Amino acid sequence: MSSIIELKNVDKIYTGAVDTQVLFDINLSFDSSSCNAIVGESGSGKSTLLNIMGTLDKPTRGEVFINGIKIGDMDKNKLAELRNESIGFVFQFHYLLPEFTALENVLIPYWIKNRVASKETMEKANELFEMLGITRWKNSLVTKMSGGQQQRTAIARALINNPKILIADEPTGNLDSETTNKICGSFREINQRFGTTFIVVTHDRQVAEKTDRIIEIRDGKIEKDVLK
């Protein structure tokens, strides 16, 4: 299987009054259409690693390849285009825009590039709402929805542009176990149906166990890399 993300000798140092190195010589690659979890204690460097893979942050040293393309050479606008077309993000907080409805929020990544939503995009949005079980709320303002519904709307938003990669940082961190189970089920279904590569950072073992591969980070280094 071909590798969709590859990190080579990645270091990350935060400079300030005291320089702090949070990642040490990370070498990782993720197969296309795989479902992966990155686990670790708070402060272990897993979110930093995720931000680097998502092109939101840059490594201090080392190289990152997405789809075989070296992203260190890309300017900010090219990176923005790459994120818009190829990477979906889900965070611990949904960051939905409160002035818009669930459907409008989901369409925002599409609007960033295309302005007016095509018929196919509307069908895709409806399919995602259906799959995530939130069709009833698609025209509601996000402020009127529960935490679980908001997070599922954020997942639909991450998937609207058919990204090859979905990066999720503690996506169930604020949710109860029942909702967590539903969201994990949705991730699995999306992974199988659309072939999306999932990389989920979590400290919830229950979530990690549902993936195909668990990478454990400790003190900025890969402690374990288990393929089930």
Place this chain on the structure above:
Amino acid sequence: MIIIGIAIAISIQIFVGLLINSLQKTLVDRTIGNSPQITILSSTDISTMRDWEILVREMGEIDQIKTLAVSATASAFIEDGNRNLPIIVRGFNFDDVDSIYNIRDSLYEGRPYQSVREVLIGKDLREDLEVDVGDKLVVKTPEGKEAIFIISGFYDLGVASINESWILANLETTQRIFNFGNRITSIEATMTDVFAADTTAREIEKLLDNDDIKVNNWKEQNEELLSGLEGQRISSIVIQVVIIASVVIAISSVLAITVLQKSKEIGILKAMGIKDLAASLIFIYEGFLVGLVGATLGVILGLGLLYGFNASTTSPDGVAIVDLYIEYDFILTSWFIGLAASTFAGILPARKSLKLSPVDVIREG
């Protein structure tokens, strides 16, 4: 909130600007509007001018001159019992004098003079003499010559000094009783733009090139009024500049706070692939749209305030104290300033947004 702020600021700008301009024009109109703005007199020892037809013809070719009237004027008096009332007999063709002093509208009883024997007298003189339309009026010239007139009507120009002293008669009448022959004493003119009176007066002097005449204009005779008007105009500009500066600072602050409040949303939009420039342009667009709506509302509100103010401030006889002059250029400029100020105010938050990094926002949670 921002829209209301802009609307209020622009409405005040329009209200203050148009009110002060209207006030100035009303003041000018009421003080010098119904009087000649340029007067040509003899500069020699003899107060009368001959060959005035040439002067009238040449002045008639000047664009800025709206109306012209020639007058033969002289002092006289009226014997009333044992007192002598000093008066001024002003001879004009009726249509000429009407074009300058608006006499027809000021006639409150009787009709314009027609024959050489008829005259009009003012309200105050009428009350003093206790006379009616059709009564005889005996006027004595300084040389002792007597002229008997019939009163054809009474005018009220709203100025007591004129109402009690001016007797209006035909040009020919005064020329005859004061032995002027064909000569006159003054040429009076009104202007299309009253404020151009001084430059036009200089132009006339140059054009006529005649040392025997002098050209007076209202501006050099009303310097105090002019400096008052200028003071008013400068205060109005200062007020308007302060208002616009406040608007720019207020909108800019509110939009800058919006960037802070919305930093999470901007961060996530950047993570989703919105480019830095596009994220910044949101604030310029927001400033523009807010300005568009706010400035338009401000124009409506400002005009509403102005008409409301005008309707509620009337003299006891129901006439508005200030005559409104709606200057469309000024309204359009104010509207555009509101729009431009609001768009400009979006620049600071746009710069803040440009520098916002999605990873910082996400890391802070």
